[in-house]
Amino acid sequence: MPSISKKGTLMPESPIRKLVPYAETAKKNGINVYHLNIGQPDINTPKIALDAVKNNTIKVLAYSRSEGSEVYRTKIAKYYKKHDIHVNHDEIIVTTGGSEALLFTLGSITDVGDEVIIPEPFYANYNGFATASGIKVVPVISSIDEAFALPPIEEFEALITPKTKAILVCNPGNPTGYLYTREEIKKLKTLALKHDLFLVADEVYREFVYDGLTHHSIMQETGLEQHAIMVDSVSKRYSMCGARIGCIVSKNKEVMATALKFAQARLSPPTYAQIASEAALDTPESYFTEVNEEYKERRNVLVRELKKIPGVKVSSPKGAFYCVAELPVADTDVFAQWLLEKFNDKGETVMVAPASGFYSTKGAGKNQVRIAYVLKQEKLVRSVEILKKALEMY
Amino acid sequence: MPSISKKGTLMPESPIRKLVPYAETAKKNGINVYHLNIGQPDINTPKIALDAVKNNTIKVLAYSRSEGSEVYRTKIAKYYKKHDIHVNHDEIIVTTGGSEALLFTLGSITDVGDEVIIPEPFYANYNGFATASGIKVVPVISSIDEAFALPPIEEFEALITPKTKAILVCNPGNPTGYLYTREEIKKLKTLALKHDLFLVADEVYREFVYDGLTHHSIMQETGLEQHAIMVDSVSKRYSMCGARIGCIVSKNKEVMATALKFAQARLSPPTYAQIASEAALDTPESYFTEVNEEYKERRNVLVRELKKIPGVKVSSPKGAFYCVAELPVADTDVFAQWLLEKFNDKGETVMVAPASGFYSTKGAGKNQVRIAYVLKQEKLVRSVEILKKALEMY
Numbered sequence: 001m002p003s004i005s006k007k008g009t010l011m012p013e014s015p016i017r018k019l020v021p022y023a024e025t026a027k028k029n030g031i032n033v034y035h036l037n038i039g040q041p042d043i044n045t046p047k048i049a050l051d052a053v054k055n056n057t058i059k060v061l062a063y064s065r066s067e068g069s070e071v072y073r074t075k076i077a078k079y080y081k082k083h084d085i086h087v088n089h090d091e092i093i094v095t096t097g098g099s100e101a102l103l104f105t106l107g108s109i110t111d112v113g114d115e116v117i118i119p120e121p122f123y124a125n126y127n128g129f130a131t132a133s134g135i136k137v138v139p140v141i142s143s144i145d146e147a148f149a150l151p152p153i154e155e156f157e158a159l160i161t162p163k164t165k166a167i168l169v170c171n172p173g174n175p176t177g178y179l180y181t182r183e184e185i186k187k188l189k190t191l192a193l194k195h196d197l198f199l200v201a202d203e204v205y206r207e208f209v210y211d212g213l214t215h216h217s218i219m220q221e222t223g224l225e226q227h228a229i230m231v232d233s234v235s236k237r238y239s240m241c242g243a244r245i246g247c248i249v250s251k252n253k254e255v256m257a258t259a260l261k262f263a264q265a266r267l268s269p270p271t272y273a274q275i276a277s278e279a280a281l282d283t284p285e286s287y288f289t290e291v292n293e294e295y296k297e298r299r300n301v302l303v304r305e306l307k308k309i310p311g312v313k314v315s316s317p318k319g320a321f322y323c324v325a326e327l328p329v330a331d332t333d334v335f336a337q338w339l340l341e342k343f344n345d346k347g348e349t350v351m352v353a354p355a356s357g358f359y360s361t362k363g364a365g366k367n368q369v370r371i372a373y374v375l376k377q378e379k380l381v382r383s384v385e386i387l388k389k390a391l392e393m394y
Numbered sequence: 395m396p397s398i399s400k401k402g403t404l405m406p407e408s409p410i411r412k413l414v415p416y417a418e419t420a421k422k423n424g425i426n427v428y429h430l431n432i433g434q435p436d437i438n439t440p441k442i443a444l445d446a447v448k449n450n451t452i453k454v455l456a457y458s459r460s461e462g463s464e465v466y467r468t469k470i471a472k473y474y475k476k477h478d479i480h481v482n483h484d485e486i487i488v489t490t491g492g493s494e495a496l497l498f499t500l501g502s503i504t505d506v507g508d509e510v511i512i513p514e515p516f517y518a519n520y521n522g523f524a525t526a527s528g529i530k531v532v533p534v535i536s537s538i539d540e541a542f543a544l545p546p547i548e549e550f551e552a553l554i555t556p557k558t559k560a561i562l563v564c565n566p567g568n569p570t571g572y573l574y575t576r577e578e579i580k581k582l583k584t585l586a587l588k589h590d591l592f593l594v595a596d597e598v599y600r601e602f603v604y605d606g607l608t609h610h611s612i613m614q615e616t617g618l619e620q621h622a623i624m625v626d627s628v629s630k631r632y633s634m635c636g637a638r639i640g641c642i643v644s645k646n647k648e649v650m651a652t653a654l655k656f657a658q659a660r661l662s663p664p665t666y667a668q669i670a671s672e673a674a675l676d677t678p679e680s681y682f683t684e685v686n687e688e689y690k691e692r693r694n695v696l697v698r699e700l701k702k703i704p705g706v707k708v709s710s711p712k713g714a715f716y717c718v719a720e721l722p723v724a725d726t727d728v729f730a731q732w733l734l735e736k737f738n739d740k741g742e743t744v745m746v747a748p749a750s751g752f753y754s755t756k757g758a759g760k761n762q763v764r765i766a767y768v769l770k771q772e773k774l775v776r777s778v779e780i781l782k783k784a785l786e787m788y
Contacts, residue, residue, distance in 0.1 A: 001620045001646070002559070002590045008502040008652035014460075017658060038457075045455045053666060054448055061439045061634040061670070063432075066408075096490050096638065099660040108402040112506045112528055128659030132501055134528065165396070196396045226395045240455040242665030244490065252395070258402035264411060265522030266493040271636030272447060272666035276455070 007134065012127045015357020018333075022340035023351050031344050034383040036371045037353040039174065039322065043239040043291055043374075045280075052279030053272055064271050066263040068094025068247070072278045076247060079281050083206065085219040085230075091251050093259050096269045098204050098233030098246035099125065105229050105248055106133040108258040109198050115163040116200075117156055121148070121324060121358035121365055123174045123202065137360045138164070144326055144368070147315035148176035150184040153191055166198035166229075167191070172205045172215070175324050175358050175370035177299075177317020179209055182216040189218070192227045198255075199224065204233040204246070205320040207288055210296045213318055225251040236321075238280040239291075243273035295321050298373040298380055305384035306371075309391060321373050324355055324365075329394060332356070332369045343390050350383045350390075401528065406521045409751020412727075416734035417745050425738050428777040430765045431747040433568065433716065437633040437685055437768075439674075446673030447666055458665050460657040462488025462641070466672045470641060473675050477600065479613040479624075485645050487653050490663045492598050492627030492640035493519065499623050499642055500527040502652040503592050509557040510594075511550055515542070515718060515752035515759055517568045517596065531754045532558070538720055538762070541709035542570035544578040547585055560592035560623075561585070566599045566609070569718050569752045569764035571693075571711020573603055576610040583612070586621045592649075593618065598627040598640070599714040601682055604690045607712055619645040630715075632674040633685075637667035689715050692767040692774055699778035700765075703785060715767050718749055718759075723788060726750070726763045737784050744777045744784075 016037050023033050067073070073089035080087055095101040110116065112134035118126060120139035130137045140155050142148045156167065167188060172179045180188075192199040201218040209215050218228045233246035248259050299317060306314045311328030329335045332354040339349050355368035373380060410431050417427050461467070467483035474481055489495040504510065506528035512520060514533035524531045534549050536542045550561065561582060566573045574582075586593040595612040603609050612622045627640035642653050693711060700708045705722030723729045726748040733743050749762035767774060 001648075002503070002592050004648050004652045005501065005503055005505045005508075005559075007505050008655070011501075011652065011655035011659070013655055014658040040456050042454065044453050050452060050455070054450065056448065058444060058636075059438050060436065061444070061636040062434050063635045096664070097660065103660075107405075107526055108398055109396070111399045111401050114399075125659045125661075128655070132656060132659065134506055165399075198396050241457045242452075242455040242662065244662070244664040254395075254398050258398045258405065261402070261405035261407055261522070262526060264408040265405070265519045265526065266491065266497075267519075268636065268638070270490070270638040270664040270667050272670070273664050276666070 010131050015124050016353050019336055022337055026340045032348040034350045036383055037351045039372050041239045041374045045240045046238050046283040046287055048282055049276040049280035053276050056275055064268040066268055067260055072274055075281045085217050087249055093248045093263055094269045095246045097244040098231050101231040101246045101248045102129050104259040104262040105200055107262050108255050110135045110165045114165045116166045116168050117159055118168045121175055123170055124357040127360055139360045144315050148178040153187045160195050166200050168200045170202040172319025174320055175322045177320045177323050179213055179318040185216050189221050189224050198229055199227050200229045202231045204236055207237055209319040234277045243276050245273045245277040298377055301377045302373045302380050309388045322370055324368050324370055326368050331366050339390055345386050345389045348386055350386050404525050409518050410747050413730055416731055420734045426742040428744045430777055431745045433766050434635055435633045435768045439634045440632055440677040440681055442676050443670040443674035447670050450669055458662045460662055461654055466668055469675045479611050481643055487642045487657055488663045489640045491638040492625050495625040495640040495642045496523050498653040498656040499594055501656050502649050504529045504559045508559045510560045510562050511553055512562045515569055517564055518751040533754045538709050542572040547581045554589050560594050562594045564596040566713025568714055569716045571714045571717050573607055573712040579610050583615050583618050592623055593621050594623045596625045598630055601631050603713040628671045637670050639667045639671040692771055695771045696767045696774050703782045716764050718762050718764055720762050725760050733784055739780050739783045742780055744780050
């Protein structure tokens with residue numbers, strides 16, 4: 001039998017995937033499982049986006065342009081302008097989700113063996129994309145005690161080698177919910193310019209910022225034009241994760257010309273999803289106000305309830321819809337499985353994402369979980385109650 | 395300025411892309427351009443597929459399963475059964491187009507520096523996927539004089555090294571239109587088993603087979619279960635290139651488990667497109683009969699007319715909707731540009747795909763073009779007339 005690739009062997013499994021069979025068995029046994037484990041919002045997709053697809057008049061479902069239609073990219077540029085990000089349509093390439101935007105970015109700026117520095121914990125799939133690209137993630141650990149703020153810039157600098165090609169941040173952060181301040185972004189800029197590194201920012205949660213704070217994009221930094229690459233997506237913004245539309249944004253022409261070659265090889269992003277995404281740009285502001293208000297309330301409820309549990313540590317997230325909590329257990333992989341396999345309270349249990357998958361440092365985050373607040377408030381309250389009882393029994 | 399990757403520098407541009415600005419200028423100057431250059435059919439997408447999307451009742455456009463929904467995969471398995479291919483739903487992973495199926499396959503079975511043997515000329519984007527994966531395409535040249543039949547198996551065997559991981563074929567072939575016989579597939583099987591190589595077949599044109607011939611899939615070969623990986627797509631079958639839905643099919647559990655990890659990293663294939671693709675499986679047989687009849691007629695017209703031009707050599711394709719023609723010019727890249735830039739006949743010209751992009755051997759195919767017969771017969775006749783006049787003048 002021919003053997004699979006080393007790369008394939010090294011590809012990480014989704015940190016949640018291992019738990020799925022246990023969740024399925026629990027459900028088969030009549031247990032109600034509250035899903036705190038995934039970033040799939042329960043918020044309705046804007047009607048204007050759904051209707052655009054329902055009312056489409058396509059007869060031949062043809063390829064679109066590899067970089068996305070000019071009309072759509074022009075509308076995206078207009079949307080960015082509202083966020084004080086000034087780019088032209090030809091500084092945007094439409095991709096199949098933020099995932100592909102990141103893959104094209106890594107393909108364009110890294111070769112096998114190159115290194116990318118990422119503050120840890122980070123979005124688990126960065127590990128997968130790095131493995132698929134044959135590059136090394138060099139983590140800089142951030143601390144729950146500092147609410148996962150940017151680690152001291154000296155810690156980044158100490159890790160830079162001739163192989164370092166980029167620093168990658170997620171802002172606001174998944175799984176941390178941390179929102180980088182303007183000063184932190186400026187520190188990263190100074191470092192990127194000093195060492196001539198790309199600064200890649202995954203800004204897919206841009207709209208989800210609370211407590212009157214403002215999101216600061218790397219694309220707003222003057223002088224960083226040749227170094228900044230932004231990764232974006234419609235998935236969370238419009239609660240349309242299933243569309244699979246994202247984009248790469250950069251003013252570096254060489255990066256864009258290179259990313260376009262990767263885009264051409266896969267022909268085009270999905271057509272229906274582009275119709276939905278283009279229409280979604282006309283979503284009224286009130287949608288975001290309401291959604292943000294809802295998430296803020298959920299966050300408040302979740303953090304308040306979690307803090308009531310003895311031994312639980314949680315940092316109040318300023319953005320996105322996740323928080324990382326430290327639990328009084330040795331290994332949350334084991335605990336999360338136990339929650340599904342062995343525990344229930346009045347026929348109900350919770351599924352959480354063990355945080356180990358969000359670290360690349362071996363053994364880090366073993367006592368942490370990521371909780372997504374994508375459920376209604378009463379469900380969140382009940383979920384935390386279940387978690388509390390489970391921890392008492394465990 | 396930070397530099398882009400070596401890989402990015404090596405990524406090939408689409409062979410047609412270079413010509414696009416010339417086509418746009420021609421159009422701006424009022425020239426009517428017949429597009430013989432792309433595999434975008436003019437055939438209507440089945441109404442049943444389009445209607446399924448128009449009638450969808452989605453409220454939250456959520457992630458689907460990374461491997462595609464079980465219902466859809468079960469229906470795909472049923473479709474294969476009609477083609478005498480016997481697989482279960484868990485031997486199928488739904489991908490974002492055939493492109494992603496091929497990328498996941500290469501990721502699962504090759505590491506940087508590995509080699510894949512491919513009969514040449516081949517689908518141009520194989521070069522892009524190979525570059526993106528850091529692997530080497532080892533071509534075996536097939537000849538227009540043999541209608542691009544499988545080259546002698548000894549020629550494959552002579553190229554096998556310890557780095558060789560797979561043989562990749564496209565059947566029926568893009569750009570050749572060649573349909574491998576059952577015997578040729580068996581020869582490849584014997585070779586794959588002897589050297590323990592994967593045999594990967596891109597069978598996206600399965601339905602497009604003419605002259606009463608039958609398509610023979612690598613999945614029909616007993617004994618090849620652990621070595622065969624099939625790449626498929628809905629793009630051409632249902633004229634829905636813009637959906638971006640394909641799949642990987644294999645009975646090798648290790649390959650499937652590995653490909654699934656790549657699939658998980660990018661979360662899920664597009665949801666709307668899966669709705670269309672699932673519904674498309676209920677397309678009545680008459681659709682294919684009519685479409686095939688139409689393509690067969692187009693091929694007949696095209697080949698007949700091309701043969702009338704002095705100095706033009708063309709092999710009659712048995713499948714797909716392309717043919718490769720040899721023209722009495724030294725360099726079809728130059729000629730194709732000239733057609734758009736300098737030539738017109740009564741305000742009309744043609745755009746063809748220079749074949750050099752379908753070869754990885756430097757300098758091969760310089761006097762060949764790929765012609766896609768995706769236009770109505772009268773347009774094909776007129777296109778060849780234009781080509782004839784152009785060649786006379788050139």
